[in-house]
Amino acid sequence: MIAKCEECDADIIVPDDAIVGEIVQCKECQSEYEVASVGDGKVTLKPAEVAEEDWGE
Amino acid sequence: MKITIVFDRIRGEEKWLVQEAKRAGCTAELLDGRMLYFEATAKKTKQEFGDVVLQRCISYYRSLFLARIMEHFGAFVINSSKVSETCGNKLVSSMVLAKAGVPTPKTFVAMSSEAVDEAAEKLGYPVVLKPFVGSWGRMISIAKDAQTLDTIVELRESIPNPIEHMYYLQDFIDRPPRDIRAIVAGDEIIATVYRHAAANEWRTNVARGATTSAFKPDKELTEIVLKAAHAVGGGILGVDVMESKAEGYMVHEVNNTVEFKGAQAASQTKIAKKMIEYVIRSAKR
Numbered sequence: 001m002i003a004k005c006e007e008c009d010a011d012i013i014v015p016d017d018a019i020v021g022e023i024v025q026c027k028e029c030q031s032e033y034e035v036a037s038v039g040d041g042k043v044t045l046k047p048a049e050v051a052e053e054d055w056g057e
Numbered sequence: 058m059k060i061t062i063v064f065d066r067i068r069g070e071e072k073w074l075v076q077e078a079k080r081a082g083c084t085a086e087l088l089d090g091r092m093l094y095f096e097a098t099a100k101k102t103k104q105e106f107g108d109v110v111l112q113r114c115i116s117y118y119r120s121l122f123l124a125r126i127m128e129h130f131g132a133f134v135i136n137s138s139k140v141s142e143t144c145g146n147k148l149v150s151s152m153v154l155a156k157a158g159v160p161t162p163k164t165f166v167a168m169s170s171e172a173v174d175e176a177a178e179k180l181g182y183p184v185v186l187k188p189f190v191g192s193w194g195r196m197i198s199i200a201k202d203a204q205t206l207d208t209i210v211e212l213r214e215s216i217p218n219p220i221e222h223m224y225y226l227q228d229f230i231d232r233p234p235r236d237i238r239a240i241v242a243g244d245e246i247i248a249t250v251y252r253h254a255a256a257n258e259w260r261t262n263v264a265r266g267a268t269t270s271a272f273k274p275d276k277e278l279t280e281i282v283l284k285a286a287h288a289v290g291g292g293i294l295g296v297d298v299m300e301s302k303a304e305g306y307m308v309h310e311v312n313n314t315v316e317f318k319g320a321q322a323a324s325q326t327k328i329a330k331k332m333i334e335y336v337i338r339s340a341k342r
Contacts, residue, residue: 057314
């Protein structure tokens with residue numbers, strides 16, 4: 001599946017087995033996106049959350 | 058058996074856990090923790106969490122609150138909110154580890170910037186300053202002398218969050234440029250790797266570019282790791298150990314929502330499979 005990067009307009013290739021919530025990265029500008037919906041061979045992305053202070057292990 | 062995996066960011070680890078749960082014949086549901094809300098004062102909830110909840114949120118506070126809420130409504134959560142609270146707060150972790158007799162770096166806590174100088178003098182320079190809550194080596198600094206400490210304290214005092222105005226100070230451990238990550242499930246160490254610090258980096262977090270290599274733990278390390286895991290309440294944990302040149306193995310933290318991409322890259326064991334086996338065993342008890 002292919003989506004467009006909001007930042008640099010490059011194509012982002014999303015694996016066919018991607019699931020909602022998964023993070024994908026634009027190979028051109030390294031912007032991170034989260035898979036917002038997926039189905040019927042189509043995928044929509046939204047900008048990924050930026051790391052918060054309490055993120056981690 | 059239904060395993061609910063609560064997440065707020067799906068990493069490779071969460072996908073592997075779902076695959077292994079399905080392979081083991083379980084139903085695996087991924088539940089986005091960010092989208093949940095609860096009537097906290099209700100006696101029960103209609104929300105259904107399956108036979109066991111595997112807590113995998115990347116946000117510490119969300120993971121802690123969700124574990125507490127789900128337990129309140131009768132769910133069996135791995136790891137429990139109690140374990141989450143102990144591991145997520147470095148001060149509580151240090152106290153619990155020391156009390157259980159697990160070798161851990163000497164740690165002081167100063168309740169304000171006015172007490173921190175004396176605490177550092179008593180501990181002895183160099184001292185390592187760590188945030189009470191946080192991970193991936195963020196905001197960890199070394200103060201080699203009182204002047205450096207003053208600079209760090211001045212910066213911390215400029216941050217409005219009150220937790221930044223208390224100080225966790227730890228003995229600086231002279232060690233090789235690596236540490237040990239042992240992944241534990243219950244009473245078993247399922248993988249052990251060295252984490253080699255990246256060039257020009259003293260911190261050994263994989264998130265800081267550290268590389269991993271697997272090894273077999275000796276008897277002493279095995280005992281210390283399992284004792285540390287037990288001390289924090291047990292479950293699925295990442296026990297981090299330094300090799301002090303003066304004092305041998307020292308556990309510096311135990312991770313509650315353990316990341317294992319780095320460990321898996323070096324290990325032959327299928328870590329997610331072992332974790333799911335533990336989850337199933339625990340839920341059947």
